Amino acid sequence: GAVVSQHPSWVICKSGTSVKIECRSLDFQxxxxxxYRQFPKQxxxxxxxxxxxxxxxxxxxxxxxxxxxxxxxxxxSTLTVTSAHPEDSSFYICSARVFQxxxxxxxxxxxxxx
Amino acid sequence: xxxxxxxxxxxxVAEGNPLTVKCTYSxxxxxxxxxxxxxxxxxxxFLLKYITGDNLVKGSYGFExxxxxxQTSFHLKKPSALVSDSALYFCAVRIYGxxxxxxAGTILRVKS
Numbered sequence: 387g388a389v390v391s392q393h394p395s396w397v398i399c400k401s402g403t404s405v406k407i408e409c410r411s412l413d414f415q416x417x418x419x420x421x422y423r424q425f426p427k428q429x430x431x432x433x434x435x436x437x438x439x440x441x442x443x444x445x446x447x448x449x450x451x452x453x454x455x456x457x458x459x460x461x462x463s464t465l466t467v468t469s470a471h472p473e474d475s476s477f478y479i480c481s482a483r484v485f486q487x488x489x490x491x492x493x494x495x496x497x498x499x500x
Numbered sequence: 501x502x503x504x505x506x507x508x509x510x511x512x513v514a515e516g517n518p519l520t521v522k523c524t525y526s527x528x529x530x531x532x533x534x535x536x537x538x539x540x541x542x543x544x545x546f547l548l549k550y551i552t553g554d555n556l557v558k559g560s561y562g563f564e565x566x567x568x569x570x571q572t573s574f575h576l577k578k579p580s581a582l583v584s585d586s587a588l589y590f591c592a593v594r595i596y597g598x599x600x601x602x603x604a605g606t607i608l609r610v611k612s
Contacts, residue, residue, distance in 0.1 A: 420599070430590070479544070489600060492543045493542050
């Protein structure tokens with residue numbers, strides 16, 4: 387139980403295009419999902435908290451117009467990187483809160499912007 | 501500020517030997533502490549957590565962690581390391597809004 391999937395696992399895109407990443411809870415309903423960004427050999431940085439049916443809450447310094455988050459259902463949250471640039475290249479990981487304390491993480495999506 | 505520290509960038513241990521990955525925390529109130537493991541190009545896998553109760557917490561894959569309030573530590577341990585345990589380990593603490601703050605991570609290398 388408590389499986390979280392992400393799609394795609396890898397994406398390469400041209401600079402200026404938009405990329406959508408999906409995060410799904412496969413065997414449970416998640417009222418809250420989180421989006422993280424991880425740079426090579428670094429820890430995870432929380433980008434935003436995604437609540438089903440409401441607007442996402444972004445961490446300080448994260449551009450909400452750049453990183454659009456939608457949590458349309460209890461099993462799906464999406465992150466869209468708009469007008470991607472090479473500096474947006476990173477490893478993006480989502481998580482879903484199952485019980486009040488524990489977050490379960492997806493396998494991550496590696497984005498490369500050329 | 502609420503935070504966790506992992507003082508070691510890397511821990512090396514021989515297969516079969518016990519391992520310890522250190523974590524200290526700084527939080528206000530009662531801490532909710534977690535350990536996660538990350539394999540290359542993968543997401544994080546939940547190992548164990550401390551919420552309340554026994555100071556020794558047992559988790560997945562034979563790992564355990566000891567909560568020490570006086571030393572504000574939550575070290576991850578395993579009695580006998582396996583080569584397959586080699587990975588990146590993160591300690592985390594829950595803060596407001598159910599958010600997690602992660603330590604910098606510790607690379608564990610187990611050599612045969």
